[in-house]
Amino acid sequence: VQDLLYLAFCGGCHKSINILSYVIAGNPANFITLMNTKAQELGMNDTFYANATGMHSNNMHTTARDIAKLCLAASKNALLMKITTADAYTTEKLGDRNFTFENRNYLVGTGYTPLYYNPLCHGLSAGSTIESGYCAATIADNGELSYLCIVMGAGTSESGRILSYD
Helix, strand or coil: CHHHHHHHHCCCCHHHHHHHHHHHHCCHHHHHHHHHHHHHHCCCCCCECCCCCCCCCCCCECCHHHHHHHHHHHCCCHHHHHHHHCCEEECCCECCECCEEECCCCCCCCCCCCCCCCCCEEEEEEEEECCCEEEEEEEEECCCCEEEEEEEEECCHHHHHHHHCC
């Protein structure tokens, strides 16, 4: 299960998310129901999940305010923060080799590009779709204050530079 969690939340592997949905809830539909129930418990009143991967669906919607609520709750989970902040993850030996997955969140990982890396950032998620643009959510900690940073719908990957603004 550890490999699946790292592949899902560090490597952004959608197949791992789907497998986890079977492990946790018996099937993807039940898992999505759990996601929507948890969203309501967190007060995410403008969020509806239609799939477990976050890929575009006309039925799925959320707001920056709701994502902030989710991120604040998720940031209290030490294991999740460790996984989503990892630069990369190497699986246990599968067959005769290991597989390494780079963190797809350019703010915390340097494997794909060091261009947006920021050592102040910890976790949480980043991704893009044609419909949603570039999105990122992270916690930046400068030693004095912690900031929750959320970017949604950016037109370019320059959203990674949000923390460099004065």
